[in-house]
Amino acid sequence: MERIIRRWLHGSRQSVTEPNSEQFAGRLEERFQRMAIPLELHKVLCPSELAPLALGAALLMGTVVGCSQPAPPQASGTAPQSARPAQQNQKLRVTATFLPVYLFTKAVAGDAAQVDILVKPGTEVHEYQSTPDDVRALAQTDLIVKNGLGIEEFLEGTIKSAENPNLKVIDASTGINAIDEISEVVHSKEGKENHEHEAGNPHVWLDPVLAKKQVENIRDGLVAADPANKAIYQANATAYLQQLDTLNQTYEKELNAYRDRTFITFHDAFPYLAKRYDLKQVAVVEIPEDQLSPENVKRTVNSVKQFKAKALLSEPGVDNKLLSSLSQDLNLTLRPLDSLEAGQTDPQYYFTAMNANLQSLKAAFQ
Secondary structure: OHHHHHHHHHOOOOOOOOOOHHHHHHHHHHHHHHOOOOHHHHHHOOHHHHHHHHHHHHHHHOOOOOOOOOOOOOHHHHHHHHHHHHHHOOOEEEEEOOHHHHHHHHHHHOOOEEEEEOOOOOOOOOOOOOOHHHHHHHHOOOEEEEOOOOOOOOHHHHHHHHOOOOOEEEEOOOOOOOOOOOOEEEEOOOOOOOOOOOOOOOOHHHOHHHHHHHHHHHHHHHHHHOHHHHHHHHHHHHHHHHHHHHHHHHHHHHHOOOOOOEEEEOOOOOHHHHHHOOOEEEEEEEOOOOOOOHHHHHHHHHHHHOOOOOEEEEOOOOOOHHHHHHHHHHOOOEEEOOOOOOOOOOOOHHHHHHHHHHHHHHHHHO
C-alpha cells in the first residue's frame, strides 16, 4: 500500500528511489495542498494515517489504475465461445426430392444429418410444379438428393430460383444404365400420349439391385459433403445394403417357381423390376383421370384381351371404373403393385412395400 502511495506521489508507475520519512511527509503535504485539502487536516493526520486517504485520492484521479476507462464486460468474452460449438455441431441439411429418394437418404444419414422431403408422399412427381416454399427450402439446404433420369422436371428451375451458390446436388442414378419401354403401351383414348422419359425410364428404385447403386451414390455424396460423419454414413449404408441384398435373393428364389409370369400394368413404373426377375410385362395401359366413354372402355378391354396376360397389376389406391371393367371381363383379380411414390417415410417402409409387391406377384402368377 505504502509503495503505491509513493508511486502516486512521484506521478509515475515506473520504479523510483525511495524517499526518507521527511521527504515522504513533505510530498504528501504538497499533494494535499494541490488537492485543496485543509491545512488543519494535514497537521492532525500523520503520514501512516494519510495513506488510505492518499490511496483513495489516487484511485479517484485514475493515477493507479485507468478507472476513467470502462473495463471490458465479462460476458463479451464468453458468449461467442458458447455460440461457436452450436455452429460447428450444426447438422448437414439435406433435402430429398420425393419418397424413394428420401427413404434411401434417411437410411444412410440416420441422425447425423437433417433430412427433409420436397415432394410430399402421394403427390404426383412426374408433373409436379414447385412452390415458393420449395424455393425457400432449397435456399436454406446444403445438399439436395435427386433420383435423376428426368423424373424431377421441376428441379432445375427451382434450384435457380433458390439462388443458393453453396447448394450441392447428388444424382442417385449416376452410373445406372437406363432403359425405356419394354412393352407395348395401350392408350385408352385416341391420340392419348403416354408420359415420355427422354433420359429413360426413371423408376430404377423398384429394382433392389439398382436401389443398391442409388444408396451407394447417396452414401458417397454425404461423405463428400460431411466427412466428419463418414463412419456413420458408411455403417448405415452397409446395413441397408445388406437388407437390399437379402430382398434381392428372396425375389429371385420365390419368383423362380412360376413359369407364366406375364402381367399387364397401368403405370409404366416396373420395367426394371420385370427385367431383373424375368417377368413378362406384356403391356402398359395408360389410364387417364378424366371420364372415359363406353367406346373407349370397350377398345381398351379388347386391346388387353389379346395379350392373354396372367395378371393385372395396379398401384394401391387407384380407383378407376376401367380397371374394374377389365378385371371382370378378363376374369382376373386386380392386384396391387406399389411404385413407392406414396407411403410412409420410415426407411424400412421400402422393404415393407417391396415384400408386399412380392406377395402380389406370387398370388397373380399362381
